[in-house]
Structure formats: C-alpha cells, structure tokens
C-alpha cells in the first residue's frame with residue numbers, strides 16, 4: 001500500500017538542523033563554520049528542489065542565497081545576499097512559517113486503504129462534504145475531531161485519508177516536537193500553523209500525541225505548553241476564522257484520552273473511539289495488506305479470528321502480514337541473498353518470484369507478533385468511551 005510518506009520531510013528536517021548550525025556559527029562569529037553550513041544548506045535545498053518540483057523556484061532561490069553567503073568572503077550575510085531571500089530566510093517570522101510549511105506532508109492515502117472503521121470514515125467524509133457544499137450560514141462543519149484508541153488502530157491513517165481523498169494540505173504535527181523544538185515560541189508556531197493552513201485550504205491539521213499538551217501543564221515548566229494550549233484552543237474556537245465556507249479540520253489523536261482535561265474536551269465535542277479491529281475489519285485489513293497477492297487458499301476467517309483473539313491492532317496485522325510475506329518469499333526464492341552480489345542496476349531488471357499465500361506462513365508469523373494490549377487496557381478505553389465518547 002502506498003503510504004503517506006512525504007519524501008521531502010527528512011530533507012526538510014536536515015535543512016532545519018543545518019540552518020540552525022549555520023545561525024549558531026554566525027552568532028558566534030565562526031565564519032568558516034557558518035560558510036560550511038551554508039553550503040550544506042545549499043546542497044539540501046538543491047535536493048529539495050529536485051524532489052518537489054512545485055516549490056522548485058523557492059528552493060533554488062534559497063539555495064542561491066546560501067551559496068552567495070558561502071562565496072562571500074567574510075562579509076556578513078546582509079550585504080552578501082540578495083535582499084529578497086537570504087535575509088528573509090533568517091527572519092523569525094519566516095522561520096515559523098517555514099516550519100509550519102515543513103509540517104505539510106503529502107498524502108496519497110485513500111479511504112480504501114482503511115479496513116473497517118466505517119462509521120468514523122462516514123463522519124469525516126460528511127464533515128468534508130458539508131464544508132464544501134453551499135449552505136445556510138448556521139450550518140457549520142465540524143472543526144475538530146478527537147480520535148482516541150489503542151496504538152496502531154488507524155488514527156494517523158484516517159487523517160491521511162481525509163487529506164488524501166480531497167487532496168487537501170495535510171499538516172502532520174506532533175505536540176512533543178512542537179514543544180521541544182520551539183520552546184518559548186511554540187505558541188507562535190501554532191498561530192503560524194493555522195495561518196498557513198487557512199491560506200492553503202482545504203487543510204487537515206493532524207495533531208498527534210495530543211495528550212502530551214496537557215501532561216506538561218501540571219509541571220512547573222509547563223508555561224510554554226500552557227500557552228500553546230490556549231493558542232490552540234482559541235484557534236479551535238476559531239473566532240479569527242470568519243471564512244467558514246472552506247475546510248480547516250483539526251484531527252487530534254491520543255492513546256491516553258483520560259489525560260485530557262475539560263477545557264480541551266469541550267473544544268472536541270466529537271470524540272471518536274478507534275478500537276482494535278473486529279474480525280470483519282481484520283479481514284479487510286489483511287486484504288489491504290496483501291493486495292496483489294493470491295489469497296484464495298487462505299482461510300481469511302480463521303486468520304481474522306486469531307487476530308481478534310490476540311488483540312491485534314491494524315499495525316500488528318500489518319506486521320503479521322509482512323512476516324507471512326517473508327515466509328512466502330523465502331519459499332519461492334531460495335538463496336535470494338546470493339543475488340546481493342549483483343549490481344543494483346542488474347537487480348532492478350529481475351523480478352521477485354511470488355506464490356499464493358497459505359496458512360502455514362501465518363503460523364510462524366502469529367508466534368512472532370505480540371499485541372501490547374491487555375484486556376485491562378482495553379477495558380479502560382471502553383469505559384472512557386462510554387463516559388466521554390461520541
């Protein structure tokens with residue numbers, strides 16, 4: 001399955017690091033080091049330009065300004081670089097906007113990539129459709145939906161599918177990253193994030209590890225996260241957002257909903273439990289994970305039944321299928337490793353042999369994959385769902 005991996009994301013992270021090293025070196029007056037880092041930034045930007053043709057000009061412009069700096073002798077950047085790019089890159093505000101932009105991930109996930117979870121899918125689809133349609137002003141689409149449940153059940157996948165299905169701008173945000181990286185400025189980052197998202201509508205903002213935003217509230221040093229939280233809450237209240245004819249949907253995910261407090265919960269009247277898959281959903285997930293393979297000799301019902309009995313999540317099923325696939329590959333391609341001596345170009349011309357998937361492959365796979373979820377954990381989710389869920 002094609003997942004929503006934005007190939008430019010690691011590069012953007014590299015760039016961010018290099019840029020920081022560059023800034024630090026400059027601040028310390030270490031011109032040689034700064035120049036070295038400017039070249040590193042330049043190279044990363046060139047790679048970015050190659051991998052994201054849509055933003056090619058922006059990247060090339062930025063690369064040029066770093067290159068100018070690196071070539072500029074000991075002159076400070078302000079005089080060495082063309083006024084309209086380098087200085088701007090260093091500008092704080094731009095930095096934040098740049099960081100907000102770097103959180104944009106490409107999503108090619110579609111609803112079909114998700115097994116089960118039908119009612120959640122429908123709810124999110126409805127939200128999107130309502131946002132798109134012409135309607136009386138009193139009808140407002142949902143602004144925020146909280147997805148809670150055990151790890152690996154499809155929360156991130158749902159957000160990615162929501163974005164992928166309507167080709168929306170998809171912001172993939174981890175609270176812990178925002179808090180640690182921009183400590184002190186994190187709340188500005190949230191503002192910048194929503195500004196960017198508003199400009200690029202339709203947008204889906206996915207906030208992962210949502211619980212970590214409240215956890216640190218109780219600590220002494222929780223000032224930054226308190227600010228982040230209140231900024232986020234006011235964004236969710238959306239009084240700045242007069243333009244309700246477009247879609248800006250915040251999906252927040254957590255594995256520990258009980259850590260969230262009243263203020264947050266009240267902004268997320270829609271709290272949807274994303275449980276472990278039932279046996280029908282397991283079947284669907286297995287089919288998705290084994291797409292393109294012959295599964296006619298497989299007793300899907302039985303495999304699914306074992307998956308539910310073992311409290312497998314979608315992620316566990318993914319591992320299970322990968323393990324089973326390995327066995328199949330080994331059976332149909334003995335001595336596969338010997339090909340490792342071939343040049344890669346040669347390998348690309350050859351095809352992997354595949355055969356039908358059979359129960360036997362799953363038997364060893366089942367032994368390898370263990371679910372971390374106990375009945376007690378699940379009971380806690382169910383209880384919270386009964387009390388606070390949709």
Ligand SMILES: Nc1ncnc2c1ncn2[C@@H]1O[C@H](COP(=O)(O)OP(=O)(O)OP(=O)(O)O)[C@@H](O)[C@H]1O
Nearest residue numbers: 113114115151152153154155156157285314315318
């Ligand atoms: N309902 C599902 N349908 C198809 N695949 C699924 C489903 N749930 C999970 N998976 C598989 O498991 C992987 C992990 O799922 P995902 O990242 O959405 O879990 P999550 O709920 O966000 O977990 P976490 O709480 O740990 O972040 C997916 O990439 C996918 O391969």
Ligand SMILES: [Mg+2]
Nearest residue numbers: 155156208253
């Ligand atoms: Mg996730």
